[in-house]
Amino acid sequence: MYINNIIIGIFKNNKNKAIEYLNELENLLLIFKGKVYKKFLQRRFKVNNLTYVGKGFLKKISLYIKKHTIDTVVFDDELSLSQIKNIEKTIKCNISDRTKLILDIFSNKAKTSYAKLQVKLANYQYILPRLKHMWSHLERQRGGIGLRGPGEKEIETDRRLIRNKILNLKKKLKKIKNQIIIQRKRRINNIIISLVGYTNVGKTTIINKLTNKNFLTENKYFTTLDAKINKIYINKKKILLVDTIGFLRKIPTKLIESFKSSIIEIKNSNIILHVIDISSNFIKDKFFYVTNFLLYELKLYSKKIIIIFNKIDKLKNFSNKLIEEKINIKVFNNNYIIYNNKKFHFITISSKNKYNIKQLKEFIYNITLNI
Ligand SMILES: Nc1nc2c(ncn2[C@@H]2O[C@H](COP(=O)(O)OP(=O)(O)OP(=O)(O)O)[C@@H](O)[C@H]2O)c(=O)[nH]1
Numbered sequence: 001m002y003i004n005n006i007i008i009g010i011f012k013n014n015k016n017k018a019i020e021y022l023n024e025l026e027n028l029l030l031i032f033k034g035k036v037y038k039k040f041l042q043r044r045f046k047v048n049n050l051t052y053v054g055k056g057f058l059k060k061i062s063l064y065i066k067k068h069t070i071d072t073v074v075f076d077d078e079l080s081l082s083q084i085k086n087i088e089k090t091i092k093c094n095i096s097d098r099t100k101l102i103l104d105i106f107s108n109k110a111k112t113s114y115a116k117l118q119v120k121l122a123n124y125q126y127i128l129p130r131l132k133h134m135w136s137h138l139e140r141q142r143g144g145i146g147l148r149g150p151g152e153k154e155i156e157t158d159r160r161l162i163r164n165k166i167l168n169l170k171k172k173l174k175k176i177k178n179q180i181i182i183q184r185k186r187r188i189n190n191i192i193i194s195l196v197g198y199t200n201v202g203k204t205t206i207i208n209k210l211t212n213k214n215f216l217t218e219n220k221y222f223t224t225l226d227a228k229i230n231k232i233y234i235n236k237k238k239i240l241l242v243d244t245i246g247f248l249r250k251i252p253t254k255l256i257e258s259f260k261s262s263i264i265e266i267k268n269s270n271i272i273l274h275v276i277d278i279s280s281n282f283i284k285d286k287f288f289y290v291t292n293f294l295l296y297e298l299k300l301y302s303k304k305i306i307i308i309f310n311k312i313d314k315l316k317n318f319s320n321k322l323i324e325e326k327i328n329i330k331v332f333n334n335n336y337i338i339y340n341n342k343k344f345h346f347i348t349i350s351s352k353n354k355y356n357i358k359q360l361k362e363f364i365y366n367i368t369l370n371i
């Protein structure tokens with residue numbers, strides 16, 4: 001699964017944004033070393049409730065699959081049970097969607113027991129409404145042609161089992177969450193700074209440079225899944241730096257909770273450093289997405305949020321003018337922007353540049369002076 005793929009998306013007006021989403025999906029598949037042979041994009045007024053894309057378009061895709069060795073088709077949005085069933089009638093290979101793919105990545109990469117339990121919970125929640133279908137799928141894979149699949153009774157028993165599992169997992173998670181809160185209280189006297197931002201912007205690289213550590217950094221999505229806390233001393237002042245899981249647009253709703261809990265430390269921070277890769281595309285969209293999540297989903301409106309525009313080395317002739325152009329926001333005093341009536345100070349760096357890291361250290365020290 002996920003070795004030879006094609007990916008499929010739809011758009012109404014904004015084709016470029018849809019292309020960018022498909023590029024993100026391609027990057028997600030790279031985590032499984034998956035190749036993308038072709039990207040299919042259909043312009044539609046709305047999603048087709050039966051087949052996601054139109055019937056004719058689906059036929060076109062099935063012809064492509066017949067001609068090439070494709071093992072998986074990944075749809076850019078979560079498919080409903082009936083969509084999967086209908087699509088399977090035309091397309092004869094594995095069918096996955098953005099939610100399932102992200103769940104698979106999280107299952108594969110989660111390390112801490114808390115993260116593992118969260119992923120398990122999200123998986124069961126994904127399976128529950130699709131149980132009947134998964135049963136018949138399994139029967140078919142076993143070659144049980146002609147056999148009647150499981151009866152409603154067996155399926156109901158399974159549903160009950162899974163519901164119980166979901167309940168138990170929720171209980172376990174609550175318990176661990178309470179333990180985390182206790183640990184957090186122990187850290188309350190420290191200054192805590194969290195680095196947040198879109199995936200692949202350079203959060204871990206910055207932490208490595210600041211702390212002389214060597215955590216894994218890669219030009220890939222979701223390299224860091226578990227938050228880590230690192231101690232640094234700047235001018236003898238102890239600061240805890242927290243690395244966090246990266247954001248991604250269109251994160252499945254089932255994973256939002258697990259996402260929120262994996263960034264639990266953010267709420268407890270004195271300062272948040274929002275890292276932005278100024279060299280990447282669609283920064284405006286990503287900046288609004290992450291900032292709105294921080295302000296409204298996590299209710300951090302009164303928290304100090306500082307922006308780090310990273311990777312300036314990748315741009316020719318970088319200047320603050322470029323920030324104005326890329327985010328479509330006015331820069332004041334060369335050091336802050338205003339978004340939704342909130343002031344965000346910023347610093348521009350390349351984490352590959354030693355002098356910039358030294359400047360960042362001083363910057364961090366200065367903003368912690370009045371805490
Ligand atoms: N050119 C350039 N590359 C950078 C810079 N900072 C980080 N990178 C590269 O960007 C890629 C992503 O860096 P990471 O530190 O893994 O990014 P992250 O934000 O921790 O990513 P996730 O953990 O996946 O969310 C790596 O290949 C880094 O070497 C920079 O200032 N300039």
Ligand SMILES: [Mg+2]
Nearest residue numbers: 203204223224
């Ligand atoms: Mg990272």
